[in-house]
Structures are given as C-alpha cells and as structure tokens.
Amino acid sequence: xxxxxxxxxxxxxxxxxxxxxxxxxxxxxxxxxxxxxxxxxxxxxxxxxxxxxxxxxxxxxxxxxxxxxxxxxxxxxxxxxxxxxxxxxxxxxxxxxxxxxxxxxxxxxxxxxxxx
Amino acid sequence: xxxxxxxxxxxxxxxxxxxxxxxxxxxxxxxxxxxxxxxxxxxxxxxxxxxxxxxxxxxxxxxxxxxxxxxxxxxxxxxxxxxxxxxxxxxxxxxxxxxxxxxxxxxxxxxxxxxxxxxxxxxxxxxxxxxxxxxxxxxxxxxxxxxxxxxxxxxxxxxxxxxxxxxxxxxxxxxxxxxxxxxxxxxxxxxxxxxxxxxxxxxxxxxxxxxxxxxxxxxxxxxxxxxxxxxxxxxxxxxxxxxxxxxxxxxxxxxxxxxxxxxxxxxxxxxxxxxxxxxxxxxxxxxxxxxxxxxxxxxxxxxxxxxxxxxxxxxxxxxxxxxxxxxxxxxxxxxxxxxxxxxxxxxxxxxxxxxxxxxxxxxxxxxxxxxxxxxxxxxxxxxxxxxxxxxxxxxxxxxxxxxxxxxxxxxxxxxxxxxxxxxxxxxxxxxxxxxxxxxxxxxxxxxxxxxxxxxxxxxxxxxxxxxxxxxxxxxxxxxxxxxxxxxxxxxxxxxxxxxxxxxxxxxxxxxxxxxxxxxxxxxxxxxxxxxxxxxxxxxxxxxxxxxxxxxxxxxxxxxxxxxxxxxxxxxxxxxxxxxxxxxxxxxxxxxxxxxxxxxxxxxxxxxxxxxxxxxxxxxxxxxxxxxxxxxxxxxxxxxxxxxxxxxxxxxxxxxxxxxxxxxxxxxxxxxxxxxxxxxxxxxxxxxxxxxxxxxxxxxxxxxxxxxxxxxxxxxxxxxxxxxxxxxxxxxxxxxxxxxxxxxxxxxxxxxxxxxxxxxxxxxxxxxxxxxxxxxxxxxxxxxxxxxxxxxxxxxxxxxxxxxxxxxxxxxxxxxxxxxxxxxxxxxxxxxxxxxxxxxxxxxxxxxxxxxxxxxxxxxxxxxxxxxxxxxxxxxxxxxxxx
Numbered sequence: 001x002x003x004x005x006x007x008x009x010x011x012x013x014x015x016x017x018x019x020x021x022x023x024x025x026x027x028x029x030x031x032x033x034x035x036x037x038x039x040x041x042x043x044x045x046x047x048x049x050x051x052x053x054x055x056x057x058x059x060x061x062x063x064x065x066x067x068x069x070x071x072x073x074x075x076x077x078x079x080x081x082x083x084x085x086x087x088x089x090x091x092x093x094x095x096x097x098x099x100x101x102x103x104x105x106x107x108x109x110x111x112x113x114x115x116x
Numbered sequence: 117x118x119x120x121x122x123x124x125x126x127x128x129x130x131x132x133x134x135x136x137x138x139x140x141x142x143x144x145x146x147x148x149x150x151x152x153x154x155x156x157x158x159x160x161x162x163x164x165x166x167x168x169x170x171x172x173x174x175x176x177x178x179x180x181x182x183x184x185x186x187x188x189x190x191x192x193x194x195x196x197x198x199x200x201x202x203x204x205x206x207x208x209x210x211x212x213x214x215x216x217x218x219x220x221x222x223x224x225x226x227x228x229x230x231x232x233x234x235x236x237x238x239x240x241x242x243x244x245x246x247x248x249x250x251x252x253x254x255x256x257x258x259x260x261x262x263x264x265x266x267x268x269x270x271x272x273x274x275x276x277x278x279x280x281x282x283x284x285x286x287x288x289x290x291x292x293x294x295x296x297x298x299x300x301x302x303x304x305x306x307x308x309x310x311x312x313x314x315x316x317x318x319x320x321x322x323x324x325x326x327x328x329x330x331x332x333x334x335x336x337x338x339x340x341x342x343x344x345x346x347x348x349x350x351x352x353x354x355x356x357x358x359x360x361x362x363x364x365x366x367x368x369x370x371x372x373x374x375x376x377x378x379x380x381x382x383x384x385x386x387x388x389x390x391x392x393x394x395x396x397x398x399x400x401x402x403x404x405x406x407x408x409x410x411x412x413x414x415x416x417x418x419x420x421x422x423x424x425x426x427x428x429x430x431x432x433x434x435x436x437x438x439x440x441x442x443x444x445x446x447x448x449x450x451x452x453x454x455x456x457x458x459x460x461x462x463x464x465x466x467x468x469x470x471x472x473x474x475x476x477x478x479x480x481x482x483x484x485x486x487x488x489x490x491x492x493x494x495x496x497x498x499x500x501x502x503x504x505x506x507x508x509x510x511x512x513x514x515x516x517x518x519x520x521x522x523x524x525x526x527x528x529x530x531x532x533x534x535x536x537x538x539x540x541x542x543x544x545x546x547x548x549x550x551x552x553x554x555x556x557x558x559x560x561x562x563x564x565x566x567x568x569x570x571x572x573x574x575x576x577x578x579x580x581x582x583x584x585x586x587x588x589x590x591x592x593x594x595x596x597x598x599x600x601x602x603x604x605x606x607x608x609x610x611x612x613x614x615x616x617x618x619x620x621x622x623x624x625x626x627x628x629x630x631x632x633x634x635x636x637x638x639x640x641x642x643x644x645x646x647x648x649x650x651x652x653x654x655x656x657x658x659x660x661x662x663x664x665x666x667x668x669x670x671x672x673x674x675x676x677x678x679x680x681x682x683x684x685x686x687x688x689x690x691x692x693x694x695x696x697x698x699x700x701x702x703x704x705x706x707x708x709x710x711x712x713x714x715x716x717x718x719x720x721x722x723x724x725x726x727x728x729x730x731x732x733x734x735x736x737x738x739x740x741x742x743x744x745x746x747x748x749x750x751x752x753x754x755x756x757x758x759x760x761x762x763x764x765x766x767x768x769x770x771x772x773x774x775x776x777x778x779x780x781x782x783x784x785x786x787x788x789x790x791x792x793x794x795x796x797x798x799x800x801x802x803x804x805x806x807x808x809x810x811x812x813x814x815x816x817x818x819x820x821x822x823x824x825x826x827x828x829x830x831x832x833x834x835x836x837x838x839x840x841x842x843x844x845x846x847x848x849x850x851x852x853x854x855x856x857x858x859x860x861x862x863x864x865x866x867x868x869x870x871x872x873x874x875x876x877x878x879x880x881x882x883x884x885x886x887x888x889x890x891x892x893x894x895x896x897x898x899x900x901x902x903x904x905x906x907x908x909x910x911x912x913x914x915x916x917x918x919x920x921x922x923x924x925x926x927x928x929x930x931x932x933x934x935x936x937x938x939x940x941x942x943x944x945x946x947x948x949x950x951x952x953x954x955x956x957x958x959x960x961x962x963x964x965x966x967x968x969x970x971x972x973x974x975x976x977x978x979x980x981x982x983x984x985x986x987x988x989x990x991x992x993x994x995x996x997x998x
Binding site for chain 1: 119121122125126129139140142143144146147149150151153154172173174175176178179182183185186187
C-alpha cells in the first residue's frame with residue numbers, strides 16, 4: 001500500500017462523483033474514476049470498482065440518472081448525469097464539507113502545550 | 117438513515133438481480149476496455165495493459181460484490197444462502213432431521229395444546245360482556261346440604277335485588293334442572309331436551325345478545341303469561357336445521373305450545389360455564405310467583421356497578437343478607453341468610469388452578485427435556501461438524517457467520533417442529549373441544565387461537581436458541597487448527613464432548629424421574645378414587661328419564677309408576693327397577709331440617725338432609741343396602757301413615773344411641789314413621805364425604821321428575837332398546853331419552869381427575885422415551901469411541917461378559933446419579949402437589965420405589981444394545997482400524 005495516498009472518508013466518494021458530473025456533464029464510470037484520480041493529483045486511494053457501488057447508491061437515491069450511450073472511442077457505455085435533486089444535495093454537502101474542514105483545520109491548528 | 121424510497125429501490129433491486137448483474141457486466145467490461153486502451157496508448161504491452169487495468173479496478177468479482185451490497189439487501193442474501201445450505205445439509209442428514217423434528221413436534225405440540233387449555237380455562241376472561249364485573253353469590257359454600265344451601269328463595273332474591281346498592285343488577289337461574297327434563301314434539305316424534313329456567317333479566321345481566329329475535333321481557337315472567345323459550349345455538353342448528361324462520365313460531369313443549377322468541381349466539385354456552393360437560397338446549401323465563409314457596413331455588417349472579425370492588429360489595433351484602441326473608445309470609449323466616457361473593461371466573465374455574473398449573477409445569481419440563489435431548493443430538497454430530505466448521509472458517513467465514521448458520525439450522529428444525537406441533541395441538545384441542553365426557557368448564561371452546569400461535573412461536577424460537585446457539589458457540593469457539601488435524605474419534609475433543617453429554621443425560625433422567633413420580637402419584641390417587649365405596653353399585657345399572665303426565669295426583673301416579681316398573685321388570689335380563697327424581701352426583705335439593713318431637717335444637721343442629729323421592733324397588737335397583745327396617749311399599753299411600761327412609765348419617769344425628777326404625781320424625785310439615793335406614797351414598801361428589809340423605813315415597817310425596825333405574829344381568833347398553841320399547845308401549849309420548857349407564861355418571865364425575873392423570877402419564881411416558889434415547893446415544897457413542905480400548909482389553913483376555921458388564925455399569929452410574937437428583941426433586945414437587953393427591957401421602961414409598969425400578973430397567977435396556985455390541989468387538993479388527 002502506498003502510504004502517501006488518502007483513504008476515503010465514508011460518503012466523500014459520493015460527493016466527488018456528484019462534483020465531477022456537474023463539472024464535466026454526462027459521463028461513464030471509467031471517465032468519472034479517471035477524473036477523480038486526476039483532479040486529486042493521484043492522491044486519492046481508489047479501487048475504481050468502488051465507483052460503481054457509489055453510482056448505484058446515488059441513482060437509488062435519485063441524485064443521478066443514467067442512460068446507455070456511445071463513448072468517444074465508439075464503445076457502448078452507461079452515461080450518468082446529475083439530477084436537479086443531486087445538484088441541490090451537492091450544494092448542501094459542499095457547504096457542510098467546507099464548514100467541517102474549516103472546523104477540523106482550526107482544531108488541528110491549535111499548538112501543542114508544554115513544548116519549548 | 118435509509119429513506120423509504122431507498123428501501124423500495126433496494127427491494128426492487130433484490131428481485132431484479134439477474135438484469136442488474138447483466139448491465140453491470142457490460143458496464144465493467146467497457147470500463148476495462150477503456151482502461152486497456154488508455155494503457156496501450158501509454159505504450160504498455162497488451163498483457164501489461166490488461167493487468168494494470170484490472171488492478172486499478174480492484175478486480176471484476178470484488179467490484180460486483182460491492183455493487184450488489186450497495187444496491188440490494190445483503191442481509192437477506194446471506195439468510196437465503198444459509199437457508200439453502202442448511203436445507204441441503206439436512207437433506208443429507210435425513211435421519212437426524214426427522215428425529216429432531218419429530219421430538220420437537222411432540223414437545224411443542226404438547227405445550228401448545230396444554231397452553232390452549234390453560235389459556236381457555238384460566239387465563240382468558242369468561243366469554244361474557246365485562247366478565248370482571250360478574251359475581252357469584254351464595255349463602256354457604258361446600259355445605260353438606262348441597263345445592264339448596266348455595267341458593268336463595270324467590271323472595272330473598274327479589275329483596276336482595278331491590279335493596280343492594282353495589283350491583284347494577286342481580287339475576288339468577290334454577291340449578292335443579294336435570295338432563296332431558298323436557299319433552300319436545302317435532303313432527304309427532306317426542307324428542308328429549310334439556311332446559312334451564314332463568315330469571316327474565318338473566319341474559320341482559322350477563323351481557324349476552326341474541327343472534328336472532330330477542331331476549332325475555334319482564335312480562336313473560338308474570339303468572340299465566342304465554343310460555344316462551346330461547347333456543348341455544350347448538351340446539352337450533354341440530355333440531356331446527358338452523359332455520360331463521362323459527363323465531364316467532366310455536367313449538368310443542370310437553371304437549372303445549374311455546375313460542376320461540378329468539379336464538380342465542382354460538383359464543384354463549386351455558387353448560388360450559390355453569391355445569392361443565394352438559395349441554396343446555398333451551399331456556400325459559402322463571403315465573404317466580406309460581407315458585408315462591410318452593411324454598412331455595414335460585415343461584416344468584418350479580419353484575420357490580422363500575423368501580424365497585426368485590427370486597428366492597430361483600431361488605432355491603434354481609435350486612436344485607438341477614439335482613440332477607442326466606443319467605444315473606446313468615447316473619448320469623450328472616451335472619452338465616454348469609455352471603456359469600458366470588459368473582460364468577462373464580463367460581464367457575466378456581467379449583468382447577470392447581471391441577472392446570474401442575475399440567476403446565478409438567479409440559480414445560482417436557483420441553484426442557486426436548487431441548488436437552490436435541491442439544492445432545494447436536495453435540496453427537498459435533499465431532500464430524502467441527503471439521504466442517506474449521507474448513508469454512510479457514511475459507512474465510514467469520515465466527516458470527518458460523519453461529520448464524522447454526523442458528524438458521526436450529527431455526528429450520530424448530531420451525532418444522534412447530535409446524536408439526538401446531539398440527540398436533542390443533543388435533544388434540546379439536547378432540548378435547550368435542551369430548552363431552554370431560555367435565556371441565558369452558559373446554560368446548562378450547563382451540564389453537566392467536567395467543568396459542570404467539571406462544572408456539574415464542575417456544576419455537578426459544579428452543580432454537582437454547583439447543584442451537586449454545587452448542588454452536590461451543591463448536592465455533594473450537595481451535596481451528598486442532599480441528600482440522602483431529603482426524604477422527606478418540607481424541608481429547610471427543611472426551612470433552614462426552615462429559616458434557618453425560619451431564620445432559622443426567623439432566624434428562626432427573627426430569628424424567630420427576631415426571632414419572634408425579635404421574636405415579638396421580639395415578640395411584642386416581643385408582644384410590646375408583647376404589648371408593650360409593651354406597652351404590654354403578655356397574656350393571658342404567659337410568660332413563662321418564663315421561664309421565666299424572667304428576668300431581670298421588671294415587672294415579674302410583675298406578676302409572678307401578679305399571680311401568682312391572683312392565684320393565686318383565687323384560688328378560690332385568691333384575692330390579694325403581695324410580696328416583698334426582699340421581700346421585702347430579703343436582704340435589706333439601707327440604708329443611710328433620711326434628712324429633714319434644715327435642716329442642718340449637719340453630720343448625722337438626723340434620724337437614726338432601727331429599728330424594730323414590731318408588732319401592734329403588735334401593736335394590738341402585739345396589740344400595742337397606743341396613744335396618746324395610747323398603748317402601750306400594751301400600752304406603754296418601755291415606756296411610758306417612759313414612760320416610762333415612763341414611764345412617766341422619767340416623768346417627770337424630771338417635772345417637774340407635775334404634776331409628778319405627779320412631780317418628782318431624783319433616784316437611786308431617787309426622788313421619790322411619791320405615792328403614794339405608795347405607796350412606798356419595799351423593800354430591802365421589803371424593804367428598806357422604807352427607808345426610810333422606811328418602812320419601814313417591815306414593816305419598818310429589819317427585820320433581822322421574823329417572824327409571826334398571827339393574828340388569830346383561831351389559832346395560834344391550835337393554836336400551838327393549839326398555840325404551842316397553843316405555844313407549846305404555847306411553848307413546850316417551851321421548852327417546854338416552855339410557856345412561858350409572859357408570860357413565862361416575863366416570864363423568866371423576867373425569868377431570870382422569871383427564872389430568874392421562875395427560876401427565878403420557879408426558880411421563882414421553883419423558884422416559886426421551887431419557888432412554890439420551891442414554892442410548894451417549895453409551896453407544898462412548899462404545900464407538902472406545903472400540904480400540906475395548907479391543908485391547910479383549911486381546912489381553914477380558915471376557916465378552918466382562919466388557920458387557922463394564923458398559924452396563926457405566927450406564928447405571930449415569931442413571932443412578934440422575935435418579936438420585938430426580939427423587940429429591942420429585943419429593944419437593946410431590947409436596948407442592950399434595951392437594952391434588954387422594955388417599956396417599958406425597959412421599960408414597962410404593963410410587964417412588966416403582967419410579968426408581970422403571971427408570972433403572974429402562975436405562976439397562978437402553979444400555980444393553982451398545983453393551984452387547986461392545987462384547988462382540990473383534991480385537992484384531994478393532995486394533996487394525998484407526
């Protein structure tokens with residue numbers, strides 16, 4: 001295992017998938033996985049297969065929809081696009097995430113006592 | 117939290133597995149192809165590109181697994197897998213599964229059936245509206261004067277009803293009715309029917325609504341009102357083919373028309389509540405003005421006002437009762453009444469509490485035994501299964517998964533057992549509900565209902581957990597490595613199992629011992645009850661209800677009775693015949709005290725016997741002995757000296773120094789010559805003591821009806837048609853009443869005891885079978901395990917008889933430990949059930965000795981098979997094996 005890569009927090013993968021779909025529009029599973037890897041600068045530890053569990057979960061919750069289409073390479077693939085509900089959820093979760101990370105950042109920034 | 121929508125989606129996905137899997141397959145394959153293409157573009161070899169693509173994906177199968185878990189119901193998937201696996205496994209182990217389900221079925225079935233009986237009789241409220249408000253009211257309870265001391269006069273009832281302030285209303289019924297006391301004529305054919313007179317407000321107070329028509333009105337209880345009846349549901353169906361048009365029509369009752377005003381609902385069964393084991397066909401309103409001077413005639417039932425407790429009502433009625441008149445015509449008839457209140461439910465079923473609780477404990481012990489037995493069976497399989505489980509956990513099954521799979525297995529077995537048990541319980545309760553010969557209240561409404569289903573479910577799941585999970589934890593906790601290496605029997609694991617199993621067998625023997633001793637004590641009590649000298653000989657005698665019309669004219673009645681008796685006497689096989697108005701062990705009545713002229717009695721000192729009006733020949737037909745004086749004669753007529761015959765108990769009370777015959781006693785307003793003294797008869801109950809009895813001649817006093825008693829040389833049943841034929845010849849109106857052997861009456865009276873004995877005895881039998889199966893299993897297994905050791909012993913010169921002895925000794929050692937514990941427990945249990953015993957002590961030495969003997973010999977038989985197998989072991993082959 002490469003130490004430098006980050007394990008994903010529960011639910012963060014879903015968040016990244018939604019973000020990707022907003023940025024790039026309708027996309028297939030492989031494209032989403034690659035985009036997340038690239039956007040994270042290959043810092044995220046991801047078995048690409050987990051994308052599909054995330055996709056089916058999001059679809060069951062009505063946050064994304066899917067249809068079969070043809071990829072740039074002329075291959076049959078399932079294309080996912082974000083729904084109105086998905087956009088709303090993404091906005092909420094992004095807001096949450098920023099607040100949470102700000103709080104955690106502040107807490108972790110408190111200097112250790114009793115040193116120096 | 118998952119939303120409802122998501123649950124629905126997951127459930128949909130669960131059922132669309134195949135389609136979703138296909139879609140995922142093509143999705144994943146295009147994913148891999150795209151990745152391969154990209155890798156190829158980066159200059160990898162074809163092989164490397166594909167390998168890297170799969171590595172990045174994390175493998176096709178794990179990806180699918182993740183997808184399935186995310187979209188569907190993984191817990192349900194696992195459950196189905198476990199079920200499939202278990203069913204496959206059990207199909208392979210058919211013998212084990214069959215025995216387990218059978219044993220469970222018997223255990224659960226017995227428990228459900230007993231629960232249904234206990235629930236119906238003890239736990240469920242009476243099938244009446246707001247039954248907790250209903251109270252039974254009686255002057256005295258268990259007094260030697262029978263029904264007459266448990267009832268009130270019409271005047272007392274009316275005053276009580278008017279003056280009390282605790283009750284919404286008070287009602288009553290006439291408890292002195294006998295079976296088949298009415299003659300109904302349907303299409304010219306006389307049909308016997310049983311009717312009970314009730315106070316007009318009876319059904320309103322009990323809260324019974326008519327199914328058809330209406331209830332009685334107060335006007336219908338007025339003097340000279342037109343006769344009306346309410347039909348019981350069963351009689352309406354049987355006699356009138358459930359014809360709804362019967363309401364408002366007249367039927368022929370004892371030769372006069374009576375109008376059917378309504379039909380009662382099937383849920384109301386008078387007999388089930390007030391006279392267990394008897395069927396009442398219809399009801400008529402009591403005209404109290406006609407019965408005002410008959411003495412105590414009404415059993416009272418009151419409905420308490422809301423919020424009034426029984427204790428509060430008791431306090432009020434204790435003050436009120438002494439102010440009631442026996443008969444308002446006589447001012448000095450005030451002051452003798454008392455009042456005891458009982459919740460109606462307690463009155464109806466209270467005395468069954470003890471026996472039913474005992475039954476419940478016995479059947480609970482059976483279930484415990486079943487659990488122990490199955491744990492034992494499962495442990496016996498453990499030797500082979502520990503390897504299976506080790507293999508599965510080596511392949512990655514978690515401990516929880518293994519325990520869950522074992523739980524699935526025991527659940528399947530106990531569900532099978534519960535299904536079988538429910539069928540069994542339904543059959544048993546069906547039989548019981550239609551068994552009219554058992555005089556237990558409410559028994560007719562016993563069935564496996566929702567409560568019993570819940571109880572069964574509870575039992576089955578508890579049983580599954582007890583016999584499944586405990587051994588399961590034990591197995592799965594075993595050392596994986598050791599189990600895989602441990603090739604067969606003879607290892608340390610086996611020895612530890614054997615110790616556990618031996619302890620379980622000791623438990624089984626202990627339980628069986630308790631049940632067997634309990635059943636033995638009850639059986640001995642029952643035999644003692646059957647041995648009681650009743651004062652009459654029920655064998656070879658039978659009774660039939662007579663119809664006659666010359667009721668009030670003593671001379672005409674005597675002629676009719678004499679003609680009937682002489683005609684029946686002439687039938688071949690008839691030894692003696694006579695008539696009586698009330699048969700023993702049924703209703704009875706009392707006409708007040710008998711006194712000796714000139715003697716002054718303190719209140720309650722003068723004997724007040726139960727009264728029977730009989731014809732000459734009655735004592736001989738009953739097999740009662742006249743110990744002094746003579747029987748009645750046809751020559752005792754209204755114009756001759758009034759006579760009476762008393763029993764020994766009355767004679768002792770009146771003339772303690774003897775010499776009763778020929779003396780004069782004052783009774784019923786007459787001076788009576790004591791013509792004879794007869795032996796005491798157990799009139800009110802078989803197990804109680806004989807009380808005071810007196811007999812008046814039907815030639816001088818009016819009987820309340822007539823039962824013809826016939827003593828025969830042949831089995832009584834064989835004379836039924838010829839006796840009925842003779843009666844019909846003399847009186848075409850004679851209904852086809854049943855010719856009841858007196859033995860049936862006695863059997864009916866002891867039927868609750870017989871019922872409990874039968875059940876506990878069959879439980880004990882089942883327990884002994886289970887215990888012997890357990891002993892056989894353990895001993896047989898230990899012989900298999902020790903085949904090698906036995907081989908060595910025999911090679912070293914041990915004789916077959918010696919080996920056999922060794923095995924039997926081990927069997928006996930196990931059994932004796934169980935018996936020792938069991939006898940101690942049984943001793944304690946016997947003292948708890950002392951009140952249910954009759955004529956023997958709880959520590960009855962014969963019963964306990966028999967219990968020990970039975971268990972020891974059963975154990976020896978169970979141990980004998982493996983012992984003889986051990987003695988036939990060939991030393992050479994035993995040493996070569998393994």
